[in-house]
Amino acid sequence: MSEAAQKETLGFQTEVKQLLQLMIHSLYSNKEIFLRELVSNASDAADKLRFKALENNDLYENDGDLRVRVSVNKDARTITIADNGIGMTREDVINNLGTIAKSGTADFFSKLSGDQAKDSQLIGQFGVGFYSAFIVADEVVVKTRAAGVDASQGVEWTSKGEGDFTIADIEVPQRGTEIILHLREDEDEFLDDWKVRSTITRYSDHINIPVQMFKEEVPAVTDEEGNESSPAEPAKWEAINKGTALWTCEKADISEDEYKEFYKTVAHDFDDPLTWSHSKVEGKTEYTSLLYIPKRAPFNMWDRDTKNGIKLYVQRVFIMDDAEKFLPSYLRFVKGLVDSNDLPLNVSREILQDNKITQSIRSGNTKKILSLLDRMAKNEEKAQEYATFWKEFGNVLKEGPAEDFANKEKIAKLFRFASTHNDTAEQSVGLDAYIERMKEGQDKIYYITADSFDAAKNSPHLEIFRKKGIEVLLMSDRIDEWLMSHLTEYSEKQFQSVAKANVDLSDLDDEETKKEQEETEKEFSSFVERAKTALGDKVKDVKVSHRLTESPAVITTDENDMNTQMAKLLEAAGQAAPETKYIFEVNPEHALVKRVADEADEEAFKEWVDVLFLQATLAEKGSLEDPASFVSRLNKLLLKVTA
Numbered sequence: 112m113s114e115a116a117q118k119e120t121l122g123f124q125t126e127v128k129q130l131l132q133l134m135i136h137s138l139y140s141n142k143e144i145f146l147r148e149l150v151s152n153a154s155d156a157a158d159k160l161r162f163k164a165l166e167n168n169d170l171y172e173n174d175g176d177l178r179v180r181v182s183v184n185k186d187a188r189t190i191t192i193a194d195n196g197i198g199m200t201r202e203d204v205i206n207n208l209g210t211i212a213k214s215g216t217a218d219f220f221s222k223l224s225g226d227q228a229k230d231s232q233l234i235g236q237f238g239v240g241f242y243s244a245f246i247v248a249d250e251v252v253v254k255t256r257a258a259g260v261d262a263s264q265g266v267e268w269t270s271k272g273e274g275d276f277t278i279a280d281i282e283v284p285q286r287g288t289e290i291i292l293h294l295r296e297d298e299d300e301f302l303d304d305w306k307v308r309s310t311i312t313r314y315s316d317h318i319n320i321p322v323q324m325f326k327e328e329v330p331a332v333t334d335e336e337g338n339e340s341s342p343a344e345p346a347k348w349e350a351i352n353k354g355t356a357l358w359t360c361e362k363a364d365i366s367e368d369e370y371k372e373f374y375k376t377v378a379h380d381f382d383d384p385l386t387w388s389h390s391k392v393e394g395k396t397e398y399t400s401l402l403y404i405p406k407r408a409p410f411n412m413w414d415r416d417t418k419n420g421i422k423l424y425v426q427r428v429f430i431m432d433d434a435e436k437f438l439p440s441y442l443r444f445v446k447g448l449v450d451s452n453d454l455p456l457n458v459s460r461e462i463l464q465d466n467k468i469t470q471s472i473r474s475g476n477t478k479k480i481l482s483l484l485d486r487m488a489k490n491e492e493k494a495q496e497y498a499t500f501w502k503e504f505g506n507v508l509k510e511g512p513a514e515d516f517a518n519k520e521k522i523a524k525l526f527r528f529a530s531t532h533n534d535t536a537e538q539s540v541g542l543d544a545y546i547e548r549m550k551e552g553q554d555k556i557y558y559i560t561a562d563s564f565d566a567a568k569n570s571p572h573l574e575i576f577r578k579k580g581i582e583v584l585l586m587s588d589r590i591d592e593w594l595m596s597h598l599t600e601y602s603e604k605q606f607q608s609v610a611k612a613n614v615d616l617s618d619l620d621d622e623e624t625k626k627e628q629e630e631t632e633k634e635f636s637s638f639v640e641r642a643k644t645a646l647g648d649k650v651k652d653v654k655v656s657h658r659l660t661e662s663p664a665v666i667t668t669d670e671n672d673m674n675t676q677m678a679k680l681l682e683a684a685g686q687a688a689p690e691t692k693y694i695f696e697v698n699p700e701h702a703l704v705k706r707v708a709d710e711a712d713e714e715a716f717k718e719w720v721d722v723l724f725l726q727a728t729l730a731e732k733g734s735l736e737d738p739a740s741f742v743s744r745l746n747k748l749l750l751k752v753t754a
C-alpha cells in the first residue's frame with residue numbers, strides 16, 4: 112500500500128463544520144453529554160456486533176463479553192472510551208465521521224440565522240452524536256478495527272474539529288473502537304475519576320452493556336497487631352453501571368429519572384421527553400415496548416426519507432434501527448423500542464413487511480400512543496404539555512384519519528383547532544368541547560379553511576354564524592383542507608364547510624324569520640335575474656343570501672364542487688385544479704346592494720354587479736386573475752358616485 116493511501120487529510124462535509132460550531136456553542140452548558148453520546152454509540156456498536164454474530168460466531172474472536180471501558184489519563188490530559196463492538200473499516204470511518212448522512216441536513220443548516228442565541232435553540236431538533244466530543248476536546252483520535260478483519264486493517268482518525276481530519280491505516284490487535292479525547296485547557300473536571308463515574312451512572316446506568324472503569328489495587332488493611340483485617344484487592348476493571356436493559360425491568364422499579372435518561376440515550380436528545388409508555392404485553396403475541404414522545408419535532412420530520420425512531424430487539428438482541436413497521440407513519444415522531452419474544456432472530460425488513468406479529472405489535476403500539484395522548488389531553492394539569500405536543504406534532508397527527516381508518520375517531524378526538532369561540536390563533540379547541548357548546552337544533556360541526564388565521568377569522572362566510580352565536584372552527588394549516596376531505600364526521604356529527612352553498616341554518620330560525628326571508632327573496636327576484644344575465648357564464652348561479660350581515664356579497668361553492676383551498680393546494684403541487692364556477696350570493700340588507708337594485712340603466716347595473724362579484728372573489732381567493740382591470744373598474748365607479 113502506498114504511503115499516500117495510508118495517510119490522508121480530508122475536509123469535513125460543510126454541514127459537519129456547521130454542526131460542530133453549533134454544537135460547541137449551544138451545548139456548552141450541557142457539556143458532559145458527550146459521555147452519554149460516546150457510551151451510547153459504544154453500546155450501539157456492541158448491539159450491532161451481537162446481531163452480526165448471530166450468523167457468524169467467529170466475529171467474536173473469542174471475546175464475547177461485550178463492554179465499554181472508560182479511562183482517564185491525568186498526565187496526558189485525555190479521557191478514553193473504548194468498546195469491543197463492531198468497529199469500523201476505513202470506508203465506514205470516512206462516511207460516519209466526516210459526513211452527516213441524515214436526510215434534510217443541508218436544508219436544516221441553510222435555515223440557520225447566524226444569530227447564536229437563536230440557532231442554539233435548534234440543536235435540539237438535531238441528534239447530538241459523536242461530534243459532541245469536540246465540546247470538551249480540542250483533539251479527538253479514533254482508533255478502530257472492524258470485526259472479522261485482520262489486525263493490520265485498523266484505522267486511525269484524528270481531528271482538531273476544525274475544517275478537516277486525517278485518516279491513516281494502523282495495526283489494531285483488538286476489535287472495536289477506542290476514542291481518545293484530548294481535553295481543552297479548562298476541562299480538567301473530566302480528569303476527575305469521580306466526576307466521570309457519577310456522570311456515567313447518571314446517564315448510562317441502563318444501557319445494555321457494562322460500562323467499566325479501572326479500579327486501582329486496594330492494599331490489604333492490617334490492624335495494630337499486624338493481622339490482616341481486610342485482604343488486598345487486585346486492580347481490576349469494574350462495572351459502574353447496572354448494565355441491565357431498562358425496558359426489561361419492572362415498571363415499579365424504574366424511576367422517572369431513569370426513564371428520562373434512557374430516552375436521551377436512545378434518542379440522542381439532550382432534552383427530557385414529554386411523556387412515555389412502557390408496556391409488557393403477554394398472551395398471543397409477547398413483546399415489550401418503551402415508547403417516548405419527544406418535546407420537539409426533529410428538523411427533518413417532513414422529509415420523505417426521514418427514518419422513524421423505533422429500534423427493534425428480539426429477545427433482547429438488537430436487530431435494527433428505524434423499524435418503521437411498528438408504528439403508522441402519522442406517529443413517526445415517537446422514539447423508543449420494541450422487544451419481541453416471537454419474531455425470529457434472523458428477521459429482516461422484508462419479513463416484517465407482511466407479518467401477523469408485526470401487525471399485532473403495530474396496532475398495540477398505536478393504541479398505547481393514542482391513549483397516552485388522550486390521557487394527557489384530558490388532564491388539566493398537563494394542559495401545557497398537551498399544548499406543546501400539539502404545536503410540535505399536531506400537523507403530523509392530522510395525517511392520521513387518512514392513514515388509519517380504524518382509529519379515525521380516536522385520532523380526531525386529539526385534534527385542536529382555533530375557533531370563533533375565543534377568536535385567537537391558538538389551536539386549543541377540541542371537537543368534544545365544540546360539540547358540548549353546539550346550539551340547540553345544530554347538528555353539524557362547522558369549519559372554514561383559509562390561507563391564514565386572519566383570512567379565516569375575517570371571512571364573510573362567518574357573518575351569519577357570528578350573528579347566531581354558532582361556533583366555527585378556523586383552519587389555516589396547509590394540511591387542513593386535505594384532512595377535511597378524509598374526516599367527514601366525528602361522534603356522529605357531520606362536518607360542514609361554511610364556504611359551501613348548501614349551508615342551511617334554517618332549522619335554527621323561527622317561523623317569522625323564515626317568512627321574512629321568503630319575502631325578501633321574492634322582492635329580489637328581478638335583481639337575481641338581471642345579475643344572472645349580467646354575469647353570464649362567469650357564475651354557476653346567483654342567489655339572495657341570508658348568511659351575510661356586514662358584506663354586500665360572497666361567493667360559495669356548490670356542494671360537490673372543489674373548495675377554493677383544495678384547488679389552491681392542487682395548484683401549489685403543480686397539478687391542474689378543475690375550473691370551479693362559484694355561486695354568487697348577495698346580501699339584500701346591504702345598502703350597496705339595495706342601491707344597485709335600484710339602478711335602471713342595464714349597463715351601469717352590469718358594472719356594479721361585476722365589481723361586487725370581483726370583490727367577493729377577492730375576499731374568497733385572496734387574488735384575482737386580472738386585478739388591474741378590477742381596480743380600474745372600481746375607480747370608474749368611485750368617480751361616478753363622487754362626481
Ligand SMILES: Nc1ncnc2c1ncn2[C@@H]1O[C@H](COP(=O)(O)OP(=O)(O)OP(=O)(O)O)[C@@H](O)[C@H]1O
Pocket residue numbers: 152153156194196197198199207208237238239240241242288378379
Ligand atoms: N463506537 C463506535 N463503534 C462503531 N461505530 C461507531 C461508533 N461511534 C460512532 N460510530 C458510527 O458513526 C456513526 C455516526 O455517529 P453519530 O453519533 O454521529 O451519529 P448516530 O449515532 O448515527 O446518530 P445521532 O445523530 O442520532 O447520534 C454511527 O451511526 C456509527 O455508524
